[in-house]
Amino acid sequence: MDFVITLDRDSSVPLYSQVAEEIRQAILQGRLKQEQKLPSSRTLAESLGISRITVTQSYEQLTSEGYLETRKGSGSYVCSQLPDEWLSIQLKERSPQNNSQFLSLLSDYGRSLIKADNSEALEPVAEISFRYGNPATEQFPVKIWRKLLSRHCYYDRAVFDYTYDPAGYLPLRKAIADYLARSRGVRCEVEQVIIINGSQQGLDLMTRLFVQPGDWVAIEEPGYISVRQCFLGQRAKIQPISVDKKGLKVDVLNQCDRQFKLLYVTPSHQFPTGVVLSLPRRLALLEWAQKTGTLILEDDYDSEFRYDESPIPALQSLDRNDSVVYIGSLSKILFPSLRIGYLIAPPALVPIICQARWLCDRFTSLLEQYALTDFITEGYFERHIRRIRRFYNHRRQVLIKAINEYLGERATIVGENAGIHLIVQLHTNLSEEDIIKSAHKVKIGIISLKPYYLQATSIKEFIFGYSSLTEPQIREGIRRLASIQEL
């Protein structure tokens, strides 16, 4: 034997594994040649001062891995079939990371992601950041959640095993159907409810199922960046449709003779402007969808938070032609890291969506579905909504008051009656970039509305999220903004 085996008797790695690894490396590095005979297990055991069984175990391991072969009555040999070139390649360093190697392999989808604009995921890093969409998670009744999770964390095959229904846990689907009927006027059978990993999965599934490269789709302008990215990933052609104070301009759609596959809309609280789609437009939109055979994706992402009156019924509640797929999120109501949302689909679409979901990632974690079911059916859910609605309303009022007090006529507030963010138009000669820079200097993070527009725009509008800021933070943030010179 022209190689040395060193053993570490204090290691947690079993001795036979250590022996096997040393021999394996000797083979791969060419120190043990092909067809070379190994010492008998007895000999090696004695030379290493270990038991013969240990050596036998390591030889068996290497044989099963194909490094060694056993010849009857003659002992163990290094396998003859090891390709020479490979043995030497093993010695080379790992090849340097080469991005271009992979770029050439990527699908069109993969390539689209390289160019994808991720600005939405980038939060401003600042002492006080008016980022939006992050709920006040500290308000979540975590003790109750713990209780409900623990309640189902006892052995029960149904909770722990596979489910073959990717649509989700039936009682949860029923609880959601009932809740949406009460709160949003949504009309559906429980079979139409499909549990998903948050609303993004709904957007992705619908895009994949319906958008063929080159198809036209329509989105709101300004609108939600992540849906635009989904559409671009599928190489759709995107038609932005302007939004005014009554929401999406449906007359523009009617004047457009393009055939759209999908239209994405946020009727309850347009994202990001915060306007509400008026009833006449809702009806006109549904009529357009029926006439043109377009499927509407209604994203009802934060409709629970209305401060002036009770929530406006969903577009889905007016649909009589199965034109609407309703997408709901629980990230803003419960907590974002939960990853449970839902789709309400026309009955004819349910099987194909479930099929796609099954192939994507099977189904949503069951234990959390069980806990959520109880959370809704035992009344915690709506109690929590009522509570945080008051809570956010308070923060909202503090923000509005601070804007009026500190910024006065330099600012106009839009879309303040709903959701957990509002829009501020700033009337100033400063450029939008200068405003952000100046804000950053006083350690305030604000997000421009610009990336939400697909077309060029000269607006000076900003999104102000207030859900995760304390009242002193909100006041101080606006005070500092107002102190920016020339603003």
Place this chain on the structure above:
Amino acid sequence: MDFVITLDRDSSVPLYSQVAEEIRQAILQGRLKQEQKLPSSRTLAESLGISRITVTQSYEQLTSEGYLETRKGSGSYVCSQLPDEWLSIQLKERSPQNNSQFLSLLSDYGRSLIKADNSEALEPVAEISFRYGNPATEQFPVKIWRKLLSRHCYYDRAVFDYTYDPAGYLPLRKAIADYLARSRGVRCEVEQVIIINGSQQGLDLMTRLFVQPGDWVAIEEPGYISVRQCFLGQRAKIQPISVDKKGLKVDVLNQCDRQFKLLYVTPSHQFPTGVVLSLPRRLALLEWAQKTGTLILEDDYDSEFRYDESPIPALQSLDRNDSVVYIGSLSKILFPSLRIGYLIAPPALVPIICQARWLCDRFTSLLEQYALTDFITEGYFERHIRRIRRFYNHRRQVLIKAINEYLGERATIVGENAGIHLIVQLHTNLSEEDIIKSAHKVKIGIISLKPYYLQATSIKEFIFGYSSLTEPQIREGIRRLASIQEL
């Protein structure tokens, strides 16, 4: 007023909502005409015996929804902009479910799913079902899991809020990297570990990122149906590569002059045959991948369960050219409803996979990622693996003994040294369909290997899962099978 408002004072629905709903329905059904003046709030309040504030609230609600409009000094009117045709459409029944309406809208991906073969999801329903892949979930230490979940279910923004790293919770990624280095020889930096919702999501992501319609991909024959479905969904051309006793026939690949984008392989325990890819073939496969620029998807789905020797190192551990994406599942080790798996990707691929994941469904539920981290780092994980390996080994031996005892020479067992299923070849004149039918008559569910072949085959092979059957069930199941006439 030519309509009657009926109120239910015992209802949990607030009175103002009831009033609003009645008026809404009256408008939608045409009982209240466009531009018709509504009674003053005072008049309506008196006629209904409710407070004027309640009526005002319902009018405000309807105004904000666009059903009513307020004319200064003159009161509330039904909105003039309601499209006539819509009002009458409201009265019609929901249109009948029409599948073909949607079929014409589907993308190629959507269409591919209509034809998708779901046989894998269909378990045989029987008194004793030899289905495979369902672990003995009752063996999972649920009490410890409950403890670990509860431990993190205290308020902590990091656990409950969004994470902007779709790759997952860093300590979990580290725990998995360490575990895989110990147990599978996997060599990676923690940054290469990406947490996913089970291995299926990994297959789906990789397919989308790399497969362009018309691209060639290679799979094992017989092989895993769900990966085939992923590939077909992306309209790949699929080349089945035969498997023999040493696993995938790499020489066939070398003789093939097609350019493949991806090759899917299960080296540790070929699915479904259970054979192990030999070392010479592993090396040849890596060489082929490097030479042809093909990316290998290594699915290491149940490598933890080897009964003859310790697990064979992963193919990834031999890769020096970043040719391998390693996919791991925890469904068989922990429990399938958890929905956590992982990808180990070459460093250059990590950003694009994360980008795709973010757009698909953001990230994996954090609370369960935290619990899993502790489960691994505190030693529960490997202790559990050791325990259930012994447990399954016992069931496996009972199955093998029963097959030998009852079926004797009528059966040959394949791939029995690993995993939680084995393959039985039956030597009989009965057709494969007749065997399944006869088994069903004695209330035994068995699964044919036929659907796992892409090409026509005349084999009479069956998969026998034993992980979720008790020993008496295993013995009784085989006894009944053996009693089938002419078998």
